[in-house]
Amino acid sequence: MVDMDRADGRLLTALQRDADQSLEALGEAVGLSRNACWRRIRRLEEAGVIRGRVALCDPAALGLGLSVFIAVRTERHDAEWLELFARAVREIPEILGAYRTSGDTDYVLRARVHDVTAYDRLYQRLIRRVPLKDISASFVMEELKETSALPVDTL
Known part of the structure; x- marks a missing residue:
């Protein structure tokens, strides 16, 4: 820090x-x-506090109006599987975030796609590349808050 x-x-x-x-x-x-x-x-x-500067694009204006949270469960927890999974999520551009989590879900992915059909294509690409025990998707119905700004005024 x-x-x-x-x-x-x-x-x-x-x-x-x-x-x-x-x-x-x-x-x-x-x-x-x-x-x-x-x-x-x-x-x-x-110091690495500011990592870069980017342009923020409007997903709807680009035809990426559907936000999806994907819960992933796996039976494998070895380094080889993790490398395969990490490479797959890094290489699928629709996946914007990938997080290893505690609880019943092993990983949560955040994705942006055009529609449910586009999500299905993403799903098919992912399961072809990585063996998974279970995968489920939650489609965002209403976006109440979306920001990349960190709460620096609370430090």
């Missing part, structure tokens, strides 16, 4: 809202000079 003060937190909050802002606008928003913002951003990048 990196030592951060409130100004760093305000800066990260502002960058997570809009990383395309000018240094002048950032400085005004967080109460720092342009140069102070630049130095802090560089320090946070070098």
Whole structure:
């Protein structure tokens, strides 16, 4: 963990809202000079706090309106199976997140697809590549909150 003060937190909050802002606008928003913002951003990048800057795309505008959570159970828990599974989920672009979990479900996957037919194609590709005990999908009916912003103001 990196030592951060409130100004760093305000800066990260502002960058997570809009990383395309000018240094002048950032400085005004967080109460720092342009140069102070630049130095802090560089320090946070070098420390690995800021990993990169990306463009956020609207899934519906790209025809990816269906969000799916996929629960996966396996009978195998060896390194060879895990490598096979990890490679498969990394190589299937519709899978946006993959998480090993506690409880009855071994892994939860988060995916974006066009529709149920597109989900079925994803499902077929996954089960062809990796032996699974059970797989089930939950289709998101309503998205109440979706963000990539971390709660840095709570630190």
